[in-house]
Amino acid sequence: MTKKGVKISLEKGLQNQIRDFFKKGLEKGVFDAVILPVRVPGKDSYAWILMNNAKLIDQANPVPPVMPVQGAKALKALTRKGNGIINVATIMRSCEIRAAIELSKLNQVNLEKITLVSYDCPGAVPMKGYNRIPEEMEKSFQNALAGKDFANDKMKEVCGICVDFANSPADLHFGFAGMENDGILFSNSDKGTAILDTLKMKCSEDDSQWKNSVNIIKEQKSKNRIEVYKSIQPEVEGLDNLQTTFAKCIGCHNCQSVCPICYCRQCYFDSSASKQTADYLQDKAKNRGGIGFPRDKIMFQVGRMAHMSLSCVSCGQCMDACPVDIPVAKIFSYVAAKTQDTFEYHAGTTADGAVPLKVYKQDELNKIHELIKNAEPQGSQHE
Amino acid sequence: MEKEFIPRITSFVCKWCTYTGADLAGTSRLQYPTSIILLKVLCSSRIDPVFLIKSYLKGADGVLIGGCHPGDCHYETGNYHTRRRFKILTEIFSTLGLPKERLRLSWISASEGPKFAQVSNEFTDKIENLGPNNARENMFL
Ligand code: SF4
Ligand code: SF4
């Protein structure tokens, strides 16, 4: 189905177009404030800033090269104690939008008064690389953005396999992949359409050219994805390999604390309930011939998979934050693809519906107890 | 002489059905193996998948969940959620090449003493065939 969108000139660059859009929105009162990334004074990172004056918008970089804090986390912080009275708009990468959608389904973010805007994401530069040589990375990113390069190898590895780079249920989306000098701004929701109406932005541009280009890029990324999953499989197959991959884990739990989806305010694995007494540990050590510290590295990861892989958006934050370079995000993305497929779910890509663990069907998984044949005695009263 | 392998099967069972079923098996003097170590929970939906992962990694040879039949949960819908969570966990186990055969879910009602004994026997046999869980010996986990 083709959609119509607003034609956007990219002559002044995408960043400026987006700034103009937000300034106009503030001016016309369609939203009262915006949250945008602003480069920190040290120039080696970005921070989310909630602002309501147009001058500050000029200092913001709506499309930053890095993702130091997953945007969904900023929205979570904003609405943690419920909504305010003001309407807030923000622009984020697809994985940030999708994480926000997941969190709203889990009642951790309230999107009622938030307008989500998104764009065709060329990827994000890993924080570790950016930190060292920010100016250089800044340049490569801006080149990739201006050159509409969606396969840049400076980006995070998971960006190379992201099939949703241009697909999220954001209210509004700036598309430009494969287009010459123009871009297209279109709406995905009633909220988005109402905003375009108020701003008197006319939807006259056909999105088919854009869509075709997106599909071509997507196809390539799907292929990469299969390759990456294939390469990660032997690293995590079987307890021995899994153990080898995580043997160098230092137990910092960075991967969990930066993950937008790991929302529990007290993680079981950080709680005292998960800790053991010296007597118990000595006993274990005696039985096993020795035990390693930090404890429970595999339990932590497999446990996390069981808790949140259904909502993992493959944003790569966990891998970016791992000090010992364990490919956490590739592993989670690989496992999440499997668990999400089980329930034909694709985290964050639709605004409605519930996360699979919140709902059930009476008539499903009826054979799950039959791991052993004939375990059901004949004539059992439950037929 | 090699020590005989007596499996240890950590069994999380709900108070309202499976635990009562196990009790019935006992009072009816049905035989079931000593490998079954019962842990009573209020509802099968109380069983965080982490309990099962933990049991496996700490060396349990088998892990059993017992709950009321679908539709019969004392809290009405608990076991429907258990079922989905269990499905996810087995999916994770197979993706990671972990022995999902060591996990089992069974619906056993309060009146199904014989079924409890049968499931216990069959699962124990199966685990005996699989042999001991080698996670028990791993120092680095
Ligand atoms: S597990 Fe990693 S890739 Fe998945 S949502 Fe969390 S931080 Fe992002
Ligand atoms: S970030 Fe890396 S080292 Fe830290 S807990 Fe996660 S996997 Fe282990």
Ligand code: FES
């Ligand atoms: S009470 Fe038995 S499964 Fe819920």
